């Protein structure tokens with residue numbers, strides 16, 4: 001009888017151990033599945049220290065700028081974003097002239113030049129209206145439709161309305177490497193047909209470009225005694241990088257088989273939000289480019305936006321004026337960035353030359369980008385930044401800017417499209433950031449609770465053994 005009791009007791013203990021062990025496994029599996037299947041439940045493989053929320057992090061003045069985060073968000077939401085969205089759709093601003101061939105000057109044997117054929121990948125002729133011109137008349141082979149590492153989302157649609165290009169002079173830009181004179185190699189691209197978004201471009205080729213940019217041309221922590229100008233170059237590139245990542249996250253191919261596109265908030269968090277510095281650099285870059293646009297007010301106001309469509313062209317001019325002369329903007333943030341404090345002192349001119357050289361290298365590196373659509377937006381946005389630098393630092397001629405500044409049409413198109421991209425990114429981070437961080441935070445505390453539960457169960461399991 002007593003032996004039976006003892007046996008029953010040890011059986012129950014055994015059973016209890018199995019129940020505990022089973023629950024433990026079930027809990028771990030449930031967490032793993034939740035983490036894998038839900039993009040907004042990113043728990044595993046992370047540091048689970050509690051992050052602080054967007055609202056706590058982004059207050060006060062944007063570093064090195066003259067506006068605070070709240071003002072930037074308000075102005076962007078109410079004034080800039082809506083106008084810019086309209087402006088970039090106009091015929092003048094939606095066509096960009098670009099050399100898309102991959103003639104990377106740095107590492108010809110990268111293997112990316114097998115994409116040379118891919119760079120002329122065009123839609124089959126029956127996909128677009130007859131009246132549209134194609135830049136290349138060469139006959140298309142089957143390979144042309146299988147380009148960009150087999151990813152159609154990476155190919156550029158060259159559908160273009162030729163009426164959009166007239167006038168404007170060719171001028172130098174000491175900050176960039178772009179040569180617009182070689183018309184034979186240039187394509188005209190309709191930016192509205194080629195949104196900046198996820199393309200599947202990743203791995204060593206992409207990594208090599210970013211590495212070359214950061215390690216050789218704009219190190220985060222340059223040599224001892226680094227100055228504000230060097231930090232500013234880093235922040236501009238980092239802000240642009242954040243914006244590219246935000247566009248990938250906001251327009252992501254969620255299901256390749258079904259061609260479903262949507263937001264990838266895990267990616268947004270992983271690449272941008274969890275590094276507050278990257279968000280700050282995005283705001284900095286936005287204000288820097290905005291300052292360049294406002295500084296060129298006289299020039300942009302008088303420029304010709306003619307495309308052969310008087311109604312559209314009038315609308316373009318009116319939208320440009322709406323941005324440049326918005327009273328709300330002028331009252332709340334009249335000087336987004338103060339460029340006058342740079343290049344001072346004896347080292348000024350030498351430093352400027354050095355940084356110009358670094359920026360030109362970054363511009364040249366865009367030819368090494370091994371994905372056509374990424375190259376398009378990389379080139380456009382770097383040209384946009386180069387244009388901002390040219391406007392802000394043209395031979396110290398700030399006072400007479402209206403008379404001395406000369407911009408190419410393509411530079412103006414790049415500048416405005418860059419500003420629009422940055423404005424979209426600022427809006428997305430402002431609107432989505434807090435909720436994404438709250439979800440992550442909730443998940444972190446859920447994980448913390450589950451972790452302590454697991455620890456207790458494990459301890460109890462070990463005890464009963």
Ligand SMILES: Cc1cc2nc3c(=O)[nH]c(=O)nc-3n(C[C@H](O)[C@H](O)[C@H](O)COP(=O)(O)OP(=O)(O)OC[C@H]3O[C@@H](n4cnc5c(N)ncnc54)[C@H](O)[C@@H]3O)c2cc1C
Nearest residue numbers: 197198199200201202206209210238241242248278374378
């Ligand atoms: C010019 C260019 C344009 C591109 N455009 C597209 C595109 O349109 N669509 C697309 O799908 N892919 C694009 N890519 C690829 C994309 O940027 C990533 O390289 C790719 O998605 C792989 O990402 P990753 O996670 O390895 O990190 P990456 O974004 O490649 O970052 C590499 C490293 O840089 C550092 N880093 C990341 N972000 C920042 C930042 N904001 N500031 C400072 N340092 C940072 C980190 O150390 C990171 O590990 C582009 C690449 C380049 C070079």
